[in-house]
Structure formats: C-alpha cells, structure tokens
Amino acid sequence: xxxxxxxxxxxxxxxxxxxxxxxxxxxxxxxxxxxxxxxxxxxxxxxxxxxxxxxxxxxxxxxxxxxxxxxxxxxxxxxxxxxxxxxxxxxxxxxxxxxxxxxxxxxxxxxxxxxxxxxxxxxxxxxxxxxxxxxxxxxxxxxxxxxxxxxxxxxxxxxxxxxxxxxxxxxxxxxxxxxxxxxxxxxxxxxxxxxxxxxxxxxxxxxxxxxxxxxxxxxxxxxxxxxxxxxxxxxxxxxxxxxxxxxxxxxxxxxxxxxxxxxxxxxxxxxxxxxxxxxxxxxxxxxxxxxxxxxxxxxxxxxxxxxxxxxxxxxxxxxxxxxxxxxxxxxxxxxxxxxxxxxxxxxxxxxxxxxxxxxxxxxxxxxxxxxxxxxxxxxxxxxxxxxxxxxxxxxxxxxxxxxxxxxxxxxxxxxxxxxxxxxxxxxxxxxxxxxxxxxxxxxxxxxxxxxxxxxxxxxxxxxxxxxxxxxxxxxxxxxxxxxxxxxxxxxxxxxxxxxxxxxxxxxxxxxxxxxxxxxxxxxxxxxxxxxxxxxxxxxxxxxxxxxxxxxxxxxxxxxxxxxxxxxxxxxxxxxxxxxxxxxxxxxxxxxxxxxxxxxxxxxxxxxxxxxxxxxxxxxxxxxxxxxxxxxxxxxxxxxxxxxxxxxxxxxxxxxxxxxxxxxxxxxxxxxxxxxxxxxxxxxxxxxxxxxxxxxxxxxxxxxxxxxxxxxxxxxxxxxxxxxxxxxxxxxxxxxxxxxxxxxxxxxxxxxxxxxxxxxxxxxxxxxxxxxxxxxxxxxxxxxxxxxxxxxxxxxxxxxxxxxxxxxxxxxxxxxxxxxxxxxxxxxxxxxxxxxxxxx
DNA sequence: CTAGGGTTAG
Numbered sequence: 001x002x003x004x005x006x007x008x009x010x011x012x013x014x015x016x017x018x019x020x021x022x023x024x025x026x027x028x029x030x031x032x033x034x035x036x037x038x039x040x041x042x043x044x045x046x047x048x049x050x051x052x053x054x055x056x057x058x059x060x061x062x063x064x065x066x067x068x069x070x071x072x073x074x075x076x077x078x079x080x081x082x083x084x085x086x087x088x089x090x091x092x093x094x095x096x097x098x099x100x101x102x103x104x105x106x107x108x109x110x111x112x113x114x115x116x117x118x119x120x121x122x123x124x125x126x127x128x129x130x131x132x133x134x135x136x137x138x139x140x141x142x143x144x145x146x147x148x149x150x151x152x153x154x155x156x157x158x159x160x161x162x163x164x165x166x167x168x169x170x171x172x173x174x175x176x177x178x179x180x181x182x183x184x185x186x187x188x189x190x191x192x193x194x195x196x197x198x199x200x201x202x203x204x205x206x207x208x209x210x211x212x213x214x215x216x217x218x219x220x221x222x223x224x225x226x227x228x229x230x231x232x233x234x235x236x237x238x239x240x241x242x243x244x245x246x247x248x249x250x251x252x253x254x255x256x257x258x259x260x261x262x263x264x265x266x267x268x269x270x271x272x273x274x275x276x277x278x279x280x281x282x283x284x285x286x287x288x289x290x291x292x293x294x295x296x297x298x299x300x301x302x303x304x305x306x307x308x309x310x311x312x313x314x315x316x317x318x319x320x321x322x323x324x325x326x327x328x329x330x331x332x333x334x335x336x337x338x339x340x341x342x343x344x345x346x347x348x349x350x351x352x353x354x355x356x357x358x359x360x361x362x363x364x365x366x367x368x369x370x371x372x373x374x375x376x377x378x379x380x381x382x383x384x385x386x387x388x389x390x391x392x393x394x395x396x397x398x399x400x401x402x403x404x405x406x407x408x409x410x411x412x413x414x415x416x417x418x419x420x421x422x423x424x425x426x427x428x429x430x431x432x433x434x435x436x437x438x439x440x441x442x443x444x445x446x447x448x449x450x451x452x453x454x455x456x457x458x459x460x461x462x463x464x465x466x467x468x469x470x471x472x473x474x475x476x477x478x479x480x481x482x483x484x485x486x487x488x489x490x491x492x493x494x495x496x497x498x499x500x501x502x503x504x505x506x507x508x509x510x511x512x513x514x515x516x517x518x519x520x521x522x523x524x525x526x527x528x529x530x531x532x533x534x535x536x537x538x539x540x541x542x543x544x545x546x547x548x549x550x551x552x553x554x555x556x557x558x559x560x561x562x563x564x565x566x567x568x569x570x571x572x573x574x575x576x577x578x579x580x581x582x583x584x585x586x587x588x589x590x591x592x593x594x595x596x597x598x599x600x601x602x603x604x605x606x607x608x609x610x611x612x613x614x615x616x617x618x619x620x621x622x623x624x625x626x627x628x629x630x631x632x633x634x635x636x637x638x639x640x641x642x643x644x645x646x647x648x649x650x651x652x653x654x655x656x657x658x659x660x661x662x663x664x665x666x667x668x669x670x671x672x673x674x675x676x677x678x679x680x681x682x683x684x685x686x687x688x689x690x691x692x693x694x695x696x697x698x699x700x701x702x703x704x705x706x707x708x709x710x711x712x713x714x715x716x717x718x719x720x721x722x723x724x725x726x727x728x729x730x731x732x733x734x735x736x737x738x739x740x741x742x743x744x745x746x747x748x749x750x751x752x753x754x755x756x757x758x759x760x761x762x763x764x765x766x767x768x769x770x771x772x773x774x775x776x777x778x779x780x781x782x783x784x785x786x787x788x789x790x791x792x793x794x795x796x797x798x799x800x801x802x803x804x805x806x807x808x809x810x811x812x813x814x815x816x817x818x819x820x821x822x823x824x825x826x827x828x829x830x831x832x833x834x835x836x837x838x839x
Numbered sequence: 840c841t842a843g844g845g846t847t848a849g
Binding site: 138170173174177200201204234235236238239240242243269270271272273274275276277278300301302303304305306307308309335336337338339340341342343344371372373374375376377378379380382401402403404405406407408409410436437438439440441442444445470472473474475476477478479480502504505507508 | 843
C-alpha cells in the first residue's frame with residue numbers, strides 16, 4: 001500500500017493540535033449571541049467615514065442588539081456516547097426508553113462520520129431486536145450524503161424499506177437527497193417516482209440535482225410537470241434553478257425564470273432577488289444585474305457581496321471597492337463574507353496599504369479570528385508577498401479550514417520553502433484533517449520544485465484515492481511534476497489522460513519534451529495543440545524555443561519567433577529574446593547573437609549576456625566574450641557565474657595571466673563557486689554526494705564499483721588524449737584523482753549497486769554536467785546496458801548504449817534559476833544548501 | 840429540513 005512518507009515531527013504538528021483544541025472553544029463561542037459591541041463599532045465606523053466624506057447621515061442606524069438565549073444551551077454536548085451516559089447516570093435520572101441509548105449512539109456515530117462502526121452497530125441492534133428510530137435514519141442518511149458513500153446509503157435505504165412501513169415525507173426526502181448527493185440520479189429518480197407523497201422539498205431536491213449535474217433541460221421539464229400537478233412553486237424552487245444558470249448561453253432561460261418569479265408575486269423577497277441578480281452576473285448580463293439590484297427595496301450584505309463578485313470577476317477591482325464604500329455609507333450591516341471579496345479586490349490591485357486598512361476594520365469588528373475573514377486575509381498577504389503578515393493573520397484564526405491551510409501552503413511555496421509546504425501537508429494528513437484538490441495541486445508543484453519523484457508519486461496516488469485531482473489545475477501540475485522528476489513517460493501518461501487539455505496543460509507537456517531533448521516531439525505537440533484549437537501563450541513559446549535551443553534548430557526557432565506576434569498575437573518578451581540569443585550563441589552564430597542583444601526592444605539582462613558569454617566560451621571568441629563578461633559583471637558584480645565563464649574563456653585560449661587575474665578578482669570579492677552535489681533516490685531515501693564524499697555507509701562498495709569503470713575509462717581517455725577539464729568545476733585546478741570521484745560518479749556507482757538492472761538510474765545534479773562525467777555516463781551506459789538519466793542545472797540527459805539524448809549539444813548553465821533549500825544532507829547534517837534548479 | 844454571497848491552485 002502506498003503511504004505518504006512520514007516526515008520528522010514538526011512545529012506544525014503542535015500548531016495543528018492546538019488549533020484542534022481551540023476548535024471546541026470556538027464552537028461554544030459561535031453559539032453565543034452576536035457581540036453587540038461589534039455592531040456598535042460598525043455604526044461608529046460609518047459615522048467616521050461619513051464625517052470624513054462630509055456627508056450627513058442618510059438614515060439612522062438600523063442596527064440593534066440582537067439578544068437571545070442561545071448562550072444558555074452552549075454547554076449541551078451535541079452527542080452522547082453510551083459510555084458517558086451509563087457512567088454519569090445517577091439515581092435521579094428517569095429510566096430511559098427502550099433503545100433510546102442505542103439510537104443516540106447511532107446518531108453520535110453518524111455525526112462523527114463513523115459509517116463503518118454505525119453499520120456494525122446497526123447489525124448488533126438487529127440481533128438484539130432493538131428498533132431503529134426515524135431520527136437515527138435521518139442522521140445515517142445525512143452521514144452517507146456528506147461522505148458520498150453510495151454503498152452504505154443503499155444499505156440504509158434497503159433496511160429502511162424493510163423495517164419502516166410508512167416513512168414520513170421528510171424521511172423519504174432524506175433518502176432522495178442521499179442518492180442525489182451520492183451522485184446516483186438513477187436511484188434518486190426511482191425513489192422520486194415511487195414516493196407516496198411528494199412535497200415541495202422533494203421537487204426542490206430532484207430538480208436541483210438534475211440542474212447541478214448539468215441536465216438543465218430535465219430540471220425544467222420537472223418544473224413544468226410540477227406546475228401541471230397544480231403545485232405552486234415557492235422561492236426555494238426558483239433559487240434552486242437560478243443557482244445553476246451560470247454562463248452567458250443560459251441568460252435567456254434566466255430571463256424566463258425571472259419573469260415567472262415576477263408573475264408569481266415572489267419578487268419582493270430579498271433572497272430571490274439576490275439569486276436573480278447573481279444569476280445575471282454569472283451569465284454576464286451586468287446591466288440586468290444592476291437593474292435588479294437597484295430596484296431592491298432592502299439590500300443586505302449578501303446582495304452587495306454578490307454584485308461585488310461580479311465586479312471582481314470582470315477585473316474591475318476599483319468598482320468593487322467603490323461599491324464597498326457605498327455599502328458602508330448606506331449603513332448595511334457587515335458580515336465576514338463581505339471581506340473575502342473586498343480583500344480579493346485588494347489582492348488583485350496588490351495594494352498593500354488598502355488591504356492593511358481593511359485588515360484594521362476586520363480587527364475592529366472582531367472578525368479577525370473568523371475563518372471566513374481570516375483566510376482571505378492570509379491569502380491577501382501572500383499575494384502581496386508579505387509572508388510574515390500572512391503567518392500572523394493565520395495565527396489569529398481560531399478554527400482554520402482546509403482553505404486556510406491551503407493559503408499557507410501557497411505562502412510557503414511562494415517564498416521557496418517547499419519543504420515546509422510539504423510538512424504542513426503531511427501534518428494535515430496525519431491528523432486526518434480535511435484536504436482539498438487545491439492543496440494537492442500545490443503539493444505536486446512543491447514536489448517538482450524539490451524534484452522529489454517519490455513523494456510526488458505518493459501524493460498522486462493519495463489524491464487518486466480521495467478523488468482530489470483538480471481538472472486541468474491538478475492535471476497540469478502532475479505533468480510538470482513528473483517531467484521535472486525525470487519521468488517523461490509518466491508525464492506523457494498524465495497528459496494523455498486529460499480529456500480536453502488547455503493552454504497550460506499543453507505547455508507543460510511541450511516544455512517537458514523540450515527539456516528532455518525531444519525537440520521533434522515537442523514541436524509535433526505544438527502542432528497538435530493548434531489542431532485542437534488551443535491557443536499558445538507566451539510561456540508556450542518559451543517551451544517551443546527551448547526545444548529548438550536544445551537541438552540546435554536555428555532556422556525553425558527564427559521562424560517561430562517571427563510568427564509569434566503576426567500569427568498568434570503573442571508579444572515576445574525578454575525571455576523569448578534570451579532564448580533566441582542562446583540559440584544563436586550555442587550554434588556559434590555569435591555575431592547574430594550580439595546583434596540581437598543590441599537591437600532587441602528590451603535592455604539586455606544578466607541572462608542575455610550569460611547566453612552570449614557561454615557561446616563565446618564554447619566557440620572560443622575572446623573578443624565578444626570580453627564584451628559580454630564586462631556587461632555581465634556590471635549588471636551583477638556578485639554573480640560568480642560571470643567570472644567562471646570568463647576564467648574558462650581565458651584558460652581555453654591559453655591566456656593564463658588573464659585567467660589568473662579573474663581568479664584573483666573572485667577571491668578578492670570573496671566569491672565562491674557553488675559546491676557541486678549530486679543525488680539519487682533509492683527506495684524513497686535520498687542519497688546525496690559531494691566530490692570525494694566518504695560519508696555513505698556503503699562507501700567501500702561504491703568506490704570499488706567506481707574503480708572498475710574508472711580504470712577502463714582512463715585507459716580509453718589516455719589513448720585518445722581526451723582528459724580535458726573544460727567544465728565549470730575546473731575553475732580551480734584540481735587533481736586528476738578528484739575528477740574520478742565527482743559527485744555524479746559516486747551517485748551513478750551507488751545507483752548501479754542498489755537498483756534493479758531493469759530500471760533507469762536517475763541522478764540529479766545542482767550544476768551543469770561536466771564533460772568528463774558526461775563521457776563517463778555514456779561509457780557506463782554502454783558497458784552495463786543500463787539506462788541512465790542525469791538532470792543537470794540545464795536539462796535532462798538520457799544515456800543509452802553509449803549515446804546521450806543531448807547529442808553532446810549542451811553548453812552552459814544559464815537561464816533563470818530557482819533557489820531551493822534542502823535539509824538533512826547526507827553526512828553533512830543540518831547544513832543548508834542552495835541548489836540551482838533551472839527547470 | 841426551510842432560500843441568496845466569499846476565500847485556496849496549474
């Protein structure tokens with residue numbers, strides 16, 4: 001059985017536990033009457049605002065203290081277990097009715113979602129001859145509904161039919177709802193057809209179910225059936241239908257429903273007007289929505305929120321916020337939900353100051369601890385790149401929901417702390433808290449950033465089991481994750497299983513093929529994408545150009561670049577120009593690359609010059625190389641890559657004095673080459689190696705294995721005189737022996753002795769693959785017959801039978817790099833490393 | 840049971 005790797009205990013475990021404890025208190029708090037001082041605060045707030053705007057109060061505050069006695073009942077537990085009743089019962093307690101305790105237990109089990117136990121207990125009750133009360137059936141059916149357990153639902157229904165002669169209309173509706181919510185419309189229809197007495201509720205349930213499942217026509221047939229039966233539709237019937245009229249093609253039906261509502265005399269009800277208004281918003285008829293909204297006599301915060309949603313969906317954040325101010329001025333009582341949309345508008349504008357002011361309102365109103373206001377607050381701060389504030393906002397939420405955690409996971413991913421994101425996920429999972437498809441999407445993303453195939457595959461399996469793979473979002477994340485973990489085969493499978501891939505999904509698979517060096521497949525996919533009528537975007541073209549770059553397709557790249565604007569209406573960005581510079585430079589067309597840098601409509605950035613410099617190094621053009629490096633060092637004097645490339649350029653041209661000067665400069669500025677490191681995952685455990693590493697428990701075996709191949713390899717190289725040191729790691733002269741124990745060789749040797757012969761050996765490396773090790777891997781694949789995959793800072797290399805998929809067409813580490821921190825290095829514990837992952 | 844609104848992702 002697949003199990004998500006259990007990570008070491010983590011402060012979040014404690015946090016989760018604490019939140020759990022706080023949860024019970026929060027429930028009690030929620031039962032208390034609304035806090036009167038908060039409503040008073042709203043009034044003061046508006047007064048202040050009105051004063052500020054020099055307006056006279058339009059109408060007296062209609063806010064009143066809303067007292068009730070709910071607090072008195074707050075202490076009554078919502079369920080009673082058998083144990084507690086028997087142990088705490090004293091002689092004063094009146095004798096319980098027969099089967100009362102058993103039925104209470106059944107209700108309690110249902111409320112706790114313990115369906116399996118409930119079913120077992122039901123069977124025990126059967127044996128004991130205790131009858132099941134209608135109340136128990138209601139709870140059981142509700143639990144099946146919530147857990148979408150059709151099988152248990154069917155069992156309960158069957159049992160109900162056998163034992164209860166004349167079930168109430170309400171109980172029959174419970175059965176109907178259970179089938180609808182468990183997704184079996186066939187069963188639902190059968191129950192509906194056989195119902196002795198259909199009330200309005202029954203019609204609502206079945207009609208909404210059909211509408212929700214997309215069978216709008218069927219639900220409207222039922223609507224006219226109902227009218228034929230002489231049943232007067234009430235507002236619930238209408239709102240049940242209106243809820244599912246959600247796109248512009250349905251606006252005509254919406255208008256018809258609207259006119260029905262007017263004729264039936266229900267048009268003064270706030271809820272139904274709100275529903276009509278929201279229907280028009282979702283169908284894109286904004287004028288209609290405003291018309292309905294303005295004609296409403298009484299507008300509460302629900303109505304206002306609905307219209308604000310319309311504005312934010314149309315990306316009119318300012319208008320949404322104007323509406324909010326208007327709402328405050330009219331003295332509408334605010335609730336938590338208003339703030340979610342207000343904060344979304346602030347996040348859309350990336351207006352940190354405005355959001356902070358809204359945060360202030362929230363605190364004043366006492367909504368800070370409420371999930372509904374607190375979660376959007378967390379999201380707002382994450383979107384405004386203010387992670388510390390997001391953490392503080394999260395801490396204040398008394399009962400965080402899966403959405404709150406989801407926002408935090410995004411926050412951690414955004415600051416590059418993917419490990420923490422994964423830890424929260426495992427923590428939530430181990431504590432059986434609710435997970436959702438957004439969380440899984442974020443986790444797939446974290447797995448590709450960490451290049452953790454093992455965790456990624458487990459999370460995937462886990463998500464399948466819970467059916468929490470989001471259509472397109474989750475699917476695309478999986479494609480990227482597998483391709484970035486070196487498994488293009490899985491990525492392809494994940495992609496092929498998407499029924500209708502969109503731009504992002506296509507881009508993910510094209511990009512995957514590009515980085516694995518399958519240029520022709522990538523370009524073919526690009527063609528297929530257009531055949532499917534999916535439009536490419538800027539990112540798609542980066543993937544297409546990357547494919548050309550890794551295979552030296554200069555003319556094709558030029559053609560794609562030229563067609564971007566004219567044929568596809570996508571404006572090239574600096575990323576596209578840098579791809580093009582890279583393509584020219586790799587192909588040795590250095591003058592073309594330089595011309596492009598000078599003439600492109602953007603100021604060249606670090607990447608532009610690095611691409612040119614890389615080309616100058618491979619094609620030994622000292623003249624241009626100097627220009628490139630001067631510009632590069634001017635843009636960023638701290639970037640070691642510039643010095644290293646320049647050093648190599650001088651060294652390869654035999655200019656040793658200049659080379660030494662560059663090295664001296666590096667030392668003076670205290671710049672160091674990044675430590676080269678390789679890792680391989682075997683049976684879920686990551687084994688990391690640095691050059692000459694002897695910390696691994698199987699060190700002896702590894703070196704013995706390496707010796708075998710190094711020997712044959714050295715013989716071969718000495719014969720051909722191939723032992724060159726032209727890679728990045730040769731910046732500092734190193735001994736020949738050191739070359740033989742480069743980290744990737746250690747990882748390969750370990751892979752050979754610890755994995756089955758029929759599987760590929762997949763190695764990850766933080767820097768670019770060195771020429772000698774690249775040759776070594778080719779040699780190894782030839783004499784062992786194993787497939788070897790090496791992902792370096794630049795791309796994937798697939799070695800097979802002495803050949804590499806890159807056709808030796810890889811040059812230098814460049815392009816954007818993502819800094820990732822990885823803990824727990826093998827043998828160097830608690831050391832934090834920064835790996836450059838280019839993909 | 841008994842209406843209408845929001846927040847998270849590729």
